Amino acid sequence: MSEAASTRSTAARRATGPAPHPALLPSLAPLLHEWLPRQRWFAGKGRPVTGFSLVAATELLPARGGSTGDTGAPGLLHLLVGVQQPAGPAHGPSAPPVADCYQLLLGVRSALPPRLAQALIGHVQEGPLAGLTVYEALLDPRLAALLLERLRTTGSPGALRFERDPSAVIPPGLTPRPLGAEQSNSSLVYGDSFILKVFRRVSPGSNPDLELPLALARKGCERVPAPVAWYEADNGDDPDEPYTLGVLQPFLRGSEDGWQRALRALAAGHDFTADARALGRATAEVHTALAVALPMVTLRRQQTEALAAAMTERLDAAAQAVPALVPYVPALRTAFDAFAARGRAGRAWPAQRVHGDLHLGQALRAPGGEWSVIDFEGEPSRPLAERRRPQPVVRDVAG
Template structure:
């Protein structure tokens, strides 16, 4: 198998191709801008060489006459400047792959270079999967050098690939995922859609945890990272352009990640919804999740260290600022403005009492950053595993990777139980209460950070209210029928803290 295939900068998409993308992009589930008018501008484009189908375990007719390109497209509008990745496969018409390898409905047709091309989403096409994995960087030790007959050794980019049985998952979220059961013992390829500048924490954090020996995360096996010189292009969100960046270091971004596939696992949110709907208590699984999360936070402290104790004055001020923004955006919250303000007054007073006590407040550390039940998997043979460490995809990498409170992850799981109870239509009104209590008690018992119970409880309440306020605004704008779910939590937290 030839291993000298490459990725290289190429021309931006043509006007005809951009017209196809203009019509196709806004309807994607992963498209990060909803209800805001933006324009699509080409930013960076890369062409990938494509291996022969038989070199990746597929029949000779799986594809012929194809081009694979990765286009990074800027979404620019009022207050918006983001980058999304659009991998494309162009198939020369009238070539049609064998039925079992035919991808989803194409974007359309394009006339270029005197040829008609059928344009496909690369995340749904095996030619793109093969091209990505061939040029990806694999974890050290996973790809042995090949020894020739004369004893010489040739370094290889990727192991022998087998895409047999590969399929794109239909449940699109913020990225696109492809299950590859025959590659490296079973793997999941994630094609990142919202692209941020800098090392992606979904690569760096799981690698750090794996090096620490923590087994509660699927191990990353390979990743595709691209780079460019700072004077090549203006960065998204930069009004200064190329000149101001001339002295900066070269830039990089991750475009795809290959990780171990967790066989037999079930999505944590689906599992919790099923338990709720069947009237089954989630207390044992919730307690197990609490212990795993405490263990994760301890492993993160070992792998990445800890920072200074949180500044209580700054924290309360920041939470109050976010709260004021939420109240200004929601009529339902505006009616509760006085009670919300009183909550922050009480929180500030409680934290001020311990602010000068040594080690009373938790230290900042690496965290998951966007944790909820949909970010964990469960299987009977190994328990819980934690996924998707990239944080909120639309935030800059620097913000997503800066130290934070581990209890923010705790608050994310706490809020998920309410959603599972509502979506799963729990018959027992106390289902979520019992799940929360079991989870929080197990987390506190297993947590090695040393924060006392009262301070920890104060912080969890504050961070949970912060998240619930955000959810009220989000649901009112996107899913009005769901607004009562977080609004009930707001009322419950305010009443319990009174």
């Protein structure tokens, strides 16, 4: 086990109170070795999994099992699991192993009913779940509904902490359904009223997809759906830096994302200029509210050189992945070098919190014509500290 993984495991024992059964993770490891790399949100594809560590385990609903041939009442097990892998090629041959932390919600039954066959993870052979079947809980409507109930009532089971906006009304009994396009996270829609984003690869520290919409809501910015409930996990090493695990927000029913709208306009030969201007105004409103809600900084020589170096690193990685970009590399390098040179000459730029991954797919246009901006997580593949760093607002404009 790596030093980082060992630290997280120790923190989990402090956070959860009684330690989970020591055989729990070893009994699940063979199943996770097969299942995890197949998930769309697993970031370490193409690299072998060399080990697991248990960061936290919380039993949200005990599995009661059933008789032979009975699927039994489902249980719900929440895990934070550290996954060790060799570093990727971009880190260099001598880079140390990588240890990422993933949030898993596991359903537990005596047997899986046919309607949940696609959710199967596997059958546990030994340990505290021996003889039971584990599966992806978010695909089970009963367990997805339980998760919403936890968000409705708040509380702190085990290492988890469920919170909500006390002024928000979340009706009981909303029917859950998984959102079709699963990417780096998983999303559930409840009754076409709310959407729950479940973060899969998590790090200590407030996720911008919770932090920024909360800050914008406090400033009365209506361009971003305000969080109505969320849940986190305690971080034993730093209570002020919990793991953000999920955010519940209003579901913008009937909205059309900007990418699809632009493609449709292009196919029909329509002008997108009015939509683009309206989206620009929405982006400006968000930036203005963020500048008031959160501290601004000034980028001087050291910061501009670091920013230029990061852009050059990303350019090299992109060109390596997409050879068609290679002819453009020299001119872009020149532009980045010129930016760094202006910083060395004393030029400074204002910077603030921004969206960080703004593109047309992150903008939704309501049937009435107003634009909203969603998904403030930033680029999930980048470190959390980098995604929370103030940046020039032109990054969002360029996106």
